[in-house]
Amino acid sequence: MRQDTIAPPRVETEAWTRRHLLDADDLTRDEIELLMKTTEAMTEVLGRDVPRVPALRGRTIITLFYEASTRTRASFELAGKALGADVINVAASGSSVEKGESLIDTVRTLQAVGADLLVMRHGSSGAPYLVARHVHAAVVNAGDGWHAHPTQALLDLYTIRSKLGDVRGRKVVIVGDIAHSRVARSNIWALTTMGAEVTLCAPPTLLPAGLRPNDTPNTRGSGSQPDVPEALAMPPVHVETNFDIAIDGADVVMTLRLQKERMSGGLLPSSREYATLYQLTEQRLAKARTGALVMHPGPINEGVEIAPSVATSLQSVIEEQVTNGVAVRMAVLYLLCRGKSG
Amino acid sequence: MTGHTVLSADDIRRAVRRIAHEIVERNHGIAGVVLVGMRTRGVPLAQRLAGAIAEFEHETVPVGALDIGLYRDDINSQQLRSRIGPSDLPNDIEGRTVVLVDDVLYTGRSIRAALDALADFGRPGQIQLAVLVDRGHRQLPIRADYVGKNIPTSIHEKVEVLLEETDGDDEVRIVRPEGEV
Numbered sequence: 001m002r003q004d005t006i007a008p009p010r011v012e013t014e015a016w017t018r019r020h021l022l023d024a025d026d027l028t029r030d031e032i033e034l035l036m037k038t039t040e041a042m043t044e045v046l047g048r049d050v051p052r053v054p055a056l057r058g059r060t061i062i063t064l065f066y067e068a069s070t071r072t073r074a075s076f077e078l079a080g081k082a083l084g085a086d087v088i089n090v091a092a093s094g095s096s097v098e099k100g101e102s103l104i105d106t107v108r109t110l111q112a113v114g115a116d117l118l119v120m121r122h123g124s125s126g127a128p129y130l131v132a133r134h135v136h137a138a139v140v141n142a143g144d145g146w147h148a149h150p151t152q153a154l155l156d157l158y159t160i161r162s163k164l165g166d167v168r169g170r171k172v173v174i175v176g177d178i179a180h181s182r183v184a185r186s187n188i189w190a191l192t193t194m195g196a197e198v199t200l201c202a203p204p205t206l207l208p209a210g211l212r213p214n215d216t217p218n219t220r221g222s223g224s225q226p227d228v229p230e231a232l233a234m235p236p237v238h239v240e241t242n243f244d245i246a247i248d249g250a251d252v253v254m255t256l257r258l259q260k261e262r263m264s265g266g267l268l269p270s271s272r273e274y275a276t277l278y279q280l281t282e283q284r285l286a287k288a289r290t291g292a293l294v295m296h297p298g299p300i301n302e303g304v305e306i307a308p309s310v311a312t313s314l315q316s317v318i319e320e321q322v323t324n325g326v327a328v329r330m331a332v333l334y335l336l337c338r339g340k341s342g
Numbered sequence: 343m344t345g346h347t348v349l350s351a352d353d354i355r356r357a358v359r360r361i362a363h364e365i366v367e368r369n370h371g372i373a374g375v376v377l378v379g380m381r382t383r384g385v386p387l388a389q390r391l392a393g394a395i396a397e398f399e400h401e402t403v404p405v406g407a408l409d410i411g412l413y414r415d416d417i418n419s420q421q422l423r424s425r426i427g428p429s430d431l432p433n434d435i436e437g438r439t440v441v442l443v444d445d446v447l448y449t450g451r452s453i454r455a456a457l458d459a460l461a462d463f464g465r466p467g468q469i470q471l472a473v474l475v476d477r478g479h480r481q482l483p484i485r486a487d488y489v490g491k492n493i494p495t496s497i498h499e500k501v502e503v504l505l506e507e508t509d510g511d512d513e514v515r516i517v518r519p520e521g522e523v
Contacts (some may be wrong), residue, residue, distance in 0.1 A: 037427065053459075053462070054413060055414075076433065289354050334426075
């Protein structure tokens with residue numbers, strides 16, 4: 001008689017148990033793999049003549065955005081609809097938020113009208129965590145302050161994997177305003193969890209506390225950085241303030257949006273100086289590995305963080321990032337909505 | 343868990359060959375026939391059927407893979423596996439004879455989901471069903487056109503189909519949870 005141990009592990013045991021998706025920092029390798037596999041199935045659905053399946057029929061998804069967004073909100077809405085869910089968009093402007101309703105009261109109201117899942121973006125880091133403690137509905141963080149943007153990290157990872165395969169040992173350079181970037185922070189977690197070598201590149205004023213050149217070297221990862229709140233800690237990464245050195249041999253160059261307020265805040269002398277030192281130009285890209293991927297979470301400041309010719313070059317996967325965003329968000333909505341009693 | 347073998351590797355090989363002949367006989371050849379395996383174990387079975395047909399008909403039957411995860415009506419069930427995969431169907435199933443292939447036919451709910459999924463890819467002229475094992479206990483008005491073996495079971499038992507391609511070995515066995523008679 002066969003021993004049970006001979007049989008390979010059965011895929012049926014891979015279950016998703018997470019109720020909310022608030023950041024990429026606590027996702028395990030297995031969870032990310034399951035998300036990526038699920039995204040492959042969603043990509044197939046989106047390639048059909050009629051990209052619609054009944055998986056989430058009867059479920060209500062509400063998007064609640066306290067900050068402006070085009071691609072994230074549109075892709076969550078398309079993702080929900082492709083899965084057959086009802087999707088309602090609520091913008092803070094024009095809602096009772098303008099009458100002074102608190103965040104908790106607003107989300108309780110949305111839950112009372114039948115939301116099974118809340119997709120929220122908020123200017124304050126941690127806001128989705130607060131909401132998750134007060135509602136039964138599943139909560140997806142679509143960006144909170146400087147803190148996290150997990151679905152962006154997942155779609156970036158999916159895009160890289162679809163081009164390069166396994167990211168283990170791949171060199172990913174993230175260049176730009178790391179300190180204020182929720183995109184960078186979530187990407188760092190997802191990429192390092194999957195084994196990529198991450199290098200951060202920015203002027204010292206735009207590097208997070210604990211990673212600036214004069215700080216204690218970040219060798220032990222989270223926990224050992226002085227004066228850094230635990231929620232803003234980071235896994236081990238390389239830091240290089242000179243972009244021409246950082247980009248050497250890179251497999252992926254991820255550029256970030258430089259926000260206008262950084263200039264007025266005194267962190268940068270001018271956008272022209274920033275562009276001179278940190279813009280991804282054709283000359284700089286030539287120092288990366290041949291065929292290295294060029295990424296940007298959008299919206300782009302052309303001629304500031306990236307040269308227009310690079311953004312539209314054959315190496316650019318910026319449009320694929322947007323397209324993959326729908327499939328990744330379908331995977332997230334599907335996994336969070338299933339297995340939950342009505 | 344205690345279990346006993348109901349189909350050996352040889353039994354499975356013979357059943358697949360017989361079903362392959364039945365498919366060709368029923369459809370007067372294989373013109374317009376498409377084999378669609380239901381993930382996971384229906385896919386290697388469909389490939390084996392196509393291989394057998396190629397041997398004695400000297401023609402190739404298109405083989406596809408169908409994932410029904412997004413069409414299930416039991417999405418609330420906690421035990422349901424999380425993993426889903428992409429479907430991969432031959433170009434055009436419009437007007438063709440689709441033979442759905444699955445390992446075990448039980449309640450019929452997977453087949454219902456598969457019919458819904460197929461409808462999203464086109465309108466086949468006919469849909470037939472081939473299964474390696476029919477264990478009974480149908481909850482829907484669904485029956486198989488081709489059956490490897492009818493195996494009467496109790497609902498407390500579990501039918502395990504192991505295939506070389508997915509499990510390293512060919513065997514069908516009935517497993518009874520410990521403590522049940």
